[in-house]
Amino acid sequence: MLITARAEDDRVNGDPADQRQRVRLQDIAHQVNVSRSTASRALAGDQRISAATREAVIAMAAELRYVPNAAARSLRMRHTRALGLLVPDLRDPVHGQVASTFEQEAGERGYCVILVTGRNEVARERLALKVFAEHGTDGVAIVSSVVSPREARERVSADHLVFVQPEHRSLQLSDRPLPPGVIRMDDAQGTRAAVDHLVDNGYRRIAYVASGVRASNTVRAEAFKAAVRERGLPPPRIHSASSDAWRDPGDLAAEIAADPPEALVCYDDKLALALMDALRGFGLVCPRDIGIVGFDGISFAELSNPRLTTVVVPSGEMGRLAAASLIDAIQGGTVPDAVVLPAQLIAGESTRTISLPEARMSASA
Amino acid sequence: MLITARAEDDRVNGDPADQRQRVRLQDIAHQVNVSRSTASRALAGDQRISAATREAVIAMAAELRYVPNAAARSLRMRHTRALGLLVPDLRDPVHGQVASTFEQEAGERGYCVILVTGRNEVARERLALKVFAEHGTDGVAIVSSVVSPREARERVSADHLVFVQPEHRSLQLSDRPLPPGVIRMDDAQGTRAAVDHLVDNGYRRIAYVASGVRASNTVRAEAFKAAVRERGLPPPRIHSASSDAWRDPGDLAAEIAADPPEALVCYDDKLALALMDALRGFGLVCPRDIGIVGFDGISFAELSNPRLTTVVVPSGEMGRLAAASLIDAIQGGTVPDAVVLPAQLIAGESTRTISLPEARMSASA
């Protein structure tokens, strides 16, 4: 079948000395009777080349289906126009969303992306960084990863590094100024919005359901406790589940059903949805018997029954911003800014008003 | 901040002539007092190198944090150990799943992946192919794309090409033998399984809901009609929706609710879930008033209320297989096999038994 393709090409490229796989600048230069440099310049749109030869070169390039060799170019130019993207798991809607917008923005600005999944293993994350270093990516975005920023910076020569929703402890504490390149949402504010929504609607006995041991879990749980305290409620119960509890939420649901609160704030939408389903098995139907709010705003939260109330994280914006600020930094020789984005609570039907509006008044007073 | 890193290096690398960014083979050779070739061979584990020098080289490489230059190596070796992955949309759970397993398998076998999203636009798909060609990927996987296999094969020099769930018409007709490299599931069989499930459970007035104009839609719709006919039922109704109808399924739901069938087979899970939700707004609750079966087996189908009955497509297996057969082909100098995988119906609670078991007997007789 390779033969077939060759046969077609022969029609246009009568040259006999054509054992080579890819056509090079050299080949087109030879056809047009100019030097390699002229061909190179013509294709680069160099103004010093006469219109005539430029057009001839371009035409021949098209005819020969010339495609530049990125490796050779990179070697010479000392840049690759490639970005590294390290993401924990593409099956997670949030990471899919981030990767999607990241790739789109990168593509539109002429960069391609080398993607590697870290699967929440430090070893794989390290490996990913090595891959990026070898390929000489011009910039790297690290999403929800656990490697220390210090290690990341020294592994990948890139000072063009961006951390999206970092899970490393050093980047979680919101009280100290964020180092450059950190793009995250405001966990505390988002959590507070969830609590406020619940309390404003009359819920008082509310609990938090943590999932996994990532730093953001701790941060949200603490923010939850603080918000509850601020609203004058007694210390809440915190349930802890494994990070993949959403796949098999039975035990967790049983634990919650044993002494059910009025409402649950869950670490993420996956868990919220799973719990909503599992709790039904224990006779707790949402929102009649229990209110549930999720975190992330994945698209399936809008399709659930009842529709999930959730704190939507601007994942798409983060991905796009990551690529954009990385490329800006690369091209400007600067270092990407740190930015923290707000989250927004979207009320669905998994929570309801369970008490008079007066509740709001007295609570906020 | 670059200064800081350099300062650290100086401790170990006293050489003054060190303005260079990355450490090269040359640098480590110089430190160990051997030639570049020896250093190269030592690092490659060449048996002809004495154990002493090999260890010295390796130690120095580690000390200097040497990381090979992939561009230079590619240029010389005429291969990149990179795979191209073209996928329509990472936000779609199915494509996320495919990309996830593809990347994992590739990574485990030492290949990295350049990812680009086609967003269902031929122009972008073409661009993606160009990117792959420029970067000299050793193989390319094209997922659910609409470019013709002919064009793909000529754009990317790779005869190492794999088409996962191709949507191009020429690859859809299941009556002709599949060309090499095609990995797909059996649409007809899957659709038949859905119809059988429904009919076996007593449903008789069933309709199909198409979404978009992709080839697989036509194939499934045709298979649906054939299966319905085979089971001795009258010609079914076929509803047609746009490919993103699942985001705003109101009109479609209204159309269906105007003359509701007993059950719906939907093009995919997203649509099924959206319809399940939207139909409720028209007083049609699933499965009480209407049965719904989806297609894909995305993880949120297990979390829906009621749990979705769906034809599960082995997306993960396909992604893994794509990478595996691509790499096998590359390393073996062969061409990847064509394979069609079966789908499996998983019964959830969005369908139920609405008639006696005798129905099955008489229908299959």
Added chain:
DNA sequence: TTGTATGCGTTATCAA
């Protein structure tokens, strides 16, 4: 306006 020569970092051929 165009051509010549060089080097990017690596591996491989050949010679020692």
Added chain:
DNA sequence: TTGATAACGCATACAA
């Protein structure tokens, strides 16, 4: 067992 050298394809400094 090791070293000198060339070549991979491209872009550019310098020369013409």
